[in-house]
Amino acid sequence: MPKQVDVVEQRRTIAAAAVSVIGAAGIDGTRLRDVAAAANVTTGAVTHYFDGKDAVLEAALEEVVRRVLERPETDSPADVRACIDISASYLPLTAESLGEWRVWLAFWARAMTDERLRAVHRRYYTAIVERIADRVSTLRTTPPTRAEAIACADAVLAAVDGVGCRTVLEPEVWPAERQRQALSMLLLPMLTAFAAGNQEF
Incomplete structure (x- = not known):
């Protein structure tokens, strides 16, 4: 058979x-x-x-x-540092994740001139942003509006994208610790303000 x-x-x-x-x-x-x-x-x-x-x-x-x-997320208490650590897990910290980022950026290049691929790209980004929004929402004792959480998640993902792109282009000068440090510098003030309910985070 x-x-x-x-x-x-x-x-x-x-x-x-x-x-x-x-x-x-x-x-x-x-x-x-x-x-x-x-x-x-x-x-x-x-x-x-x-x-x-x-x-x-x-x-x-x-x-x-x-x-x-x-990717499993930690069940640690919701705080800014834990949120930064989870966000850092999206970075190309290992050889395997660096390869994944190269696929992601190769897809970006194709999607710029292909409407169908652009639609796929938007769908995946939406799913990732929604996941990050769920996480940052837990930073406040009084939950933010969904629009606020999405705006914060967009900013978090923009920071991850920036550090990730630099790493893909220059992996030899962007080891894991430098990536984490740069992302923390970007996210710490923003997420601290968001957690405090500052509308202009």
């Missing part, structure tokens, strides 16, 4: 391999046969599950976002 193939699992295996390959070679240097080799499947298997290179890129980005959204 032929072996049953779990389609979802196979797609995720290929997507994870694509994250690794794109992270190392960039999107322009990535070939479907390299993704197939990294996934330990044939090139035909890749093209069976994905309709071309852009579809593989999109799946790789989906895998990156899935990892971010499934």
